[in-house]
Amino acid sequence: MMNCKDIENSLPLYLDNLLSDKDKRAIDEHLKSCPKCAKALANLKRTDAITRGLSEVEPPSWFKQKIMARVREETDKKSFAQKWFYPLRIKIPIQVFATIFIVMLAVYIYRAGNEQFTEVLPPQAPTQVLETGKDKLSEQTIKLPEADKIVVKKKVSAKDTRDEKVFMYDVSPGSGAPKTQERRKTSSQEDITAAAGNIAPPVQRERAADRKDASYSALMAKQAEPAKAMPPPGVELERKKEGYVLGASMKQSRAPEAQSVMPKTTISVRVGDLNIAVGEIEKLLNKYEAKKIVKQMLEGKAILSAELKVKNIKDFIVQLKTIGRVEEKGMPADSAEGDIPVVIEIIGR
């Protein structure tokens, strides 16, 4: 037997005909005798009518357009993302290959860097160079195709006499020596630049200006001036070439390029009368077909630079010995051919 509470709970289902026949009959019986439950049923029917009769709200006029605008926006965003990040079956292999390529490139660059590093290392100590510096100069070929672009091609024996000259300048130019020695620490190319500085490449000329040794700096200036007036070969050519080597060495160029520096002979002559001796030596130079004679008169001494044929140089020195006491440094090998730059330092008493 159901009470009013049970009946009231079952009334909504009773309205929808969802109760079993037995329950439905029991409720029908109860409703006849219970005005409270009958009223509840009436209210329930009314509530149902009210809810079903609720008016529907209309969507705003812009509603669909706004939804579709957002949908299209979403499609564009999605297609952009798909373009760049999907499908993964394409994206992942590309990433893998890119990574492998970058790693290989890094390894290659690292190894190439190592090779370059070993190339610029100094092949030997300066003292060793002195001992072996007399080795012959095999061949030198210089090409100057354009005024502003200098290409130097040379074959020089590994143990070059230019190192010897560096050593000479380490001693002779006084205060200039420490700078040269500092630079030598880095590589053999630096040795070459010191020697090249003797023939005044631009950088070296600047350095020379600071030096206390007046003769040295004067020589630099003297040799820098005729650059425009003089024809390309000879000392000028040598200067350009060595200037190039200096530049190249400063940019850490390779060792073979640095080895292509011409050897140079320095002769110092101690004489009684400076002026007479200079005149005589100039005559001697002319006699031995010297080219590009440059004279620099200084206080107490004079410096002559010229290019002499190697075959004449021995005779020239013999003649010099008649004028004064001679000291020679950086003598070329006997078998060497061609012209060689010579610097004659005439010191008066």
Added chain:
Amino acid sequence: MLGMSNIIDNKKLTTKDEDLKYVVLCQKGDTEAFDVLVERHQKKMLNIAYRMMGDYDEACDVTQEAFLSAYKSIKKFKSEAIFSTWLYRIVVNYSKNRLKQLRNKAQREGVSIDDVGEIKIEGALCQSSANETNPGAQMEQREREAQVQKCITSLDEEYREVLVLRDIQGLSYEEIKDILKIPDGTVKSRLSRARNALKDCLVKVIGDL
């Protein structure tokens, strides 16, 4: 009776097939096919959201979000299901989530959510019954509907959703079971309690019905 039932079933089947046709087009990337689906379901979606929320503007926002979400996940829709059921589930869930957010916000700000809802209900009802000719009857109808909506909004969400889907939107028990993913018996018991609760609320608010 039986003939009527067959006609309704056939109509539903046709709608389902037509929905499915456009859903398949959407799944193939045809954005414009979604336009048809929006057109077809927007009113029902909005009314479900509105009766759940009791706020017209919020209902509009929620319905838009629900449509957008449906579009985003349309590829997940399986052809065995009914698109409208799937869509109504989304809007019900979005409405419930939005209500939760609003409740939390109201708690933080110390404002009653019902107070805010009441004003907006009236605004929405103005819009819905604007074509009424008699201003007095219109006013009375508006007031009555506001009271009914207030009672609906006062119901627990689990009762409210069943009542909205069954008594206001007229969906079948089977559809409600699918939308809410609850057993048939639960739908019936919840609906029974929801109706009684609404009746009690209306008696209390309006007086003898």
